[in-house]
Amino acid sequence: xxxxxxxxxxxxxxxxxxxxxxxxxxxxxxxxxxxxxxxxxxxxxxxxxxxxxxxxxxxxxxxxxxxxxxxxxxxxxxxxxxxxxxxxxxxxxxxxxxxxxxxxxxxxxxxxxxxxxxxxxxxxxxxxxxxxxxxxxxxxxxxxxxxxxxxxxxxxxxxxxxxxxxxxxxxxxxxxxxxxxxxxxxxxxxxxxxxxxxxxxxxxxxxxxxxxxxxxxxxxxxxxxxxxxxxxxxxxxxxxxxxxxxxxxxxxxxxxxxxxxxxxxxxxxxxxxxxxxxxxxxxxxxxxxxxxxxxxxxxxxxxxxxxxxxxxxxxxxxxxxxxxxxxxxxxxxxxxxxxxxxxxx
Amino acid sequence: xxxxxxxxxxxxxxxxxxxxxxxxxxxxxxxxxxxxxxxxxxxxxxxxxxxxxxxxxxxxxxxxxxxxxxxxxxxxxxxxxxxxxxxxxxxxxxxxxxxxxxxxxxxxxxxxxxxxxxxxxxxxxxxxxxxxxxxxxxxxxxxxxxxxxxxxxxxxxxxxxxxxxxxxxxxxxxxxxxxxxxxxxxxxxxxxxxxxxxxxxxxxxxxxxxxxxxxxxxxxxxxxxxxxxxxxxxxxxxxxxxxxxxxxxxx
Numbered sequence: 227x228x229x230x231x232x233x234x235x236x237x238x239x240x241x242x243x244x245x246x247x248x249x250x251x252x253x254x255x256x257x258x259x260x261x262x263x264x265x266x267x268x269x270x271x272x273x274x275x276x277x278x279x280x281x282x283x284x285x286x287x288x289x290x291x292x293x294x295x296x297x298x299x300x301x302x303x304x305x306x307x308x309x310x311x312x313x314x315x316x317x318x319x320x321x322x323x324x325x326x327x328x329x330x331x332x333x334x335x336x337x338x339x340x341x342x343x344x345x346x347x348x349x350x351x352x353x354x355x356x357x358x359x360x361x362x363x364x365x366x367x368x369x370x371x372x373x374x375x376x377x378x379x380x381x382x383x384x385x386x387x388x389x390x391x392x393x394x395x396x397x398x399x400x401x402x403x404x405x406x407x408x409x410x411x412x413x414x415x416x417x418x419x420x421x422x423x424x425x426x427x428x429x430x431x432x433x434x435x436x437x438x439x440x441x442x443x444x445x446x447x448x449x450x451x452x453x454x455x456x457x458x459x460x461x462x463x464x465x466x467x468x469x470x471x472x473x474x475x476x477x478x479x480x481x482x483x484x485x486x487x488x489x490x491x492x493x494x495x496x497x498x499x500x501x502x503x504x505x506x507x508x509x510x511x512x513x514x515x516x517x518x519x520x521x522x523x524x525x526x527x528x529x530x531x532x533x534x535x536x537x538x539x540x541x542x543x544x545x546x547x548x549x550x551x552x553x554x555x556x557x558x559x560x561x562x563x564x565x566x567x568x569x570x571x
Numbered sequence: 572x573x574x575x576x577x578x579x580x581x582x583x584x585x586x587x588x589x590x591x592x593x594x595x596x597x598x599x600x601x602x603x604x605x606x607x608x609x610x611x612x613x614x615x616x617x618x619x620x621x622x623x624x625x626x627x628x629x630x631x632x633x634x635x636x637x638x639x640x641x642x643x644x645x646x647x648x649x650x651x652x653x654x655x656x657x658x659x660x661x662x663x664x665x666x667x668x669x670x671x672x673x674x675x676x677x678x679x680x681x682x683x684x685x686x687x688x689x690x691x692x693x694x695x696x697x698x699x700x701x702x703x704x705x706x707x708x709x710x711x712x713x714x715x716x717x718x719x720x721x722x723x724x725x726x727x728x729x730x731x732x733x734x735x736x737x738x739x740x741x742x743x744x745x746x747x748x749x750x751x752x753x754x755x756x757x758x759x760x761x762x763x764x765x766x767x768x769x770x771x772x773x774x775x776x777x778x779x780x781x782x783x784x785x786x787x788x789x790x791x792x793x794x795x796x797x798x799x800x801x802x803x804x805x806x807x808x809x810x811x812x813x814x815x816x817x818x819x820x821x822x
Contacts, residue, residue, distance in 0.1 A: 258670065262636060263636070265635060269633070273803070444796070445799070447791070447792040448789040470799055474802045485792075488784075522722075
């Protein structure tokens with residue numbers, strides 16, 4: 227729990243990783259991708275405050291103790307949600323798998339929510355694996371990468387019949403939160419992998435599931451917002467928004483937050499530090515201290531209230547994941563408000 | 572906004588008259604996604620012209636994994652722009668420090684097109700992708716022009732009745748006109764100031780508020796992306812000093 231100026235913030239980090247990108251885990255022949263991937267992540271860390279930058283060796287592989295300290299001792303996080311990224315084509319034991327996350331979660335009861343992943347191209351076998359993971363780690367969410375290249379397949383989308391089978395399976399297993407990565411990707415080469423129309427389709431067909439678009443579709447926030455205004459069960463994952471912009475580009479950060487509040491509203495925004503790209507501490511403290519600048523340039527946007535920040539930093543995710551929050555925050559957790567938005571005129 | 576050129580990292584070749592022309596040509600090449608010139612983004616790391624008229628240009632991008640489709644467009648556009656400079660006999664454009672650099676460089680040099688370059692890994696040329704982003708540039712440009720007008724006292728409700736020529740002359744207005752022209756959209760002074768970039772039809776008063784809201788959002792998105800890309804480039808190449816444009820914070 228983070229307390230500032232007499233206000234309590236229950237912090238849920240909606241997007242965290244425990245990865246191993248050390249050279250020992252690189253697959254032979256794939257070294258340039260394995261190395262390029264982690265170096266790319268490391269460059270993103272450069273957008274945070276200088277005192278939070280890590281040397282590349284630490285960034286490639288950090289210890290469990292480091293992570294526990296950065297999140298829970300220093301980082302004000304109450305509960306963190308693991309989002310797996312397998313990348314088994316480049317990393318021998320995977321980059322950040324459900325298995326590794328799940329094992330860590332078991333060693334620290336109550337600290338983590340373990341999400342798993344699926345890929346509809348894995349057919350019946352994938353469905354069985356999903357069920358196994360979901361039962362083993364009591365998963366309430368999944369992280370999906372629709373743009374992933376595999377063999378001859380140029381990625382997949384949530385509109386397909388195969389995807390619908392998996393979404394039905396999620397419902398059956400009690401997995402309610404579908405986190406979809408819509409952001410920078412590598413393959414297929416010519417594809418605009420930021421297309422969110424499949425999320426639109428699935429969100430309409432599965433109104434009981436929540437769809438959290440990670441990285442708010444960056445760099446295509448406009449397409450994402452336009453879609454999200456039409457779907458009550460679509461949420462914005464703020465990983466990268468706070469970490470990548472709040473320190474490095476504060477004025478753009480203010481505008482992006484202004485737009486997200488305008489089009490989606492306070493109940494739909496989910497904080498995620500995206501550890502270990504960025505540590506949560508400066509993000510949580512900075513966001514609580516932050517507000518919309520006074521200049522005319524920001525005149526279209528409203529200021530954020532303490533309650534709105536509480537929702538964004540944790541209560542919204544707590545609502546989606548049924549996390550128990552302190553009694554004094556229960557009310558704010560359940561309250562829902564209509565976004566400012568613009569009327570559909 | 573500034574139109575200065577970042578000459579710090581540019582090697583001066585031995586053809587002093589042609590090199591500035593090559594640099595200007597590179598200034599016409601835009602990052603399709605950010606809608607800003609490569610020269611202002613700091614993406615040109617080297618530009619040299621030999622006494623025999625051979626141009627060597629090196630490009631660098633903010634990350635090793637920047638989208639290969641956009642990377643390809645920038646390398647191909649740079650090749651075309653430089654090749655068209657009078658006096659240039661041969662052009663080499665090299666993308667550096669990118670996972671697909673070798674494939675892109677040889678594909679562009681062979682004039683192979685995107686499909687010819689990537690074969691089975693791609694199914695389409697990139698014209699559609701490029702047009703999508705020019706449409707976004709029209710929306711972002713509409714915000715720039717209209718916002719300035721509203722700030723200067725124009726009633727937002729009156730925008731539906733105004734023509735492009737009713738906007739005060741400015742670089743933003745001409746940039747908007749140029750993007751509209753690229754898409755084949757109406758772009759004379761008599762054409763509507765605010766139009767739907769998908770259809771070319773003028774936006775009516777009833778839909779104006781929503782349209783302008785979306786135009787603002789598109790501009791915010793584009794400028795935020797530009798901010799991230801500039802920050803990443805600087806993290807990767809600390810010596811790079813991209814020049815200021817509207818995409819950079821003026822703090």
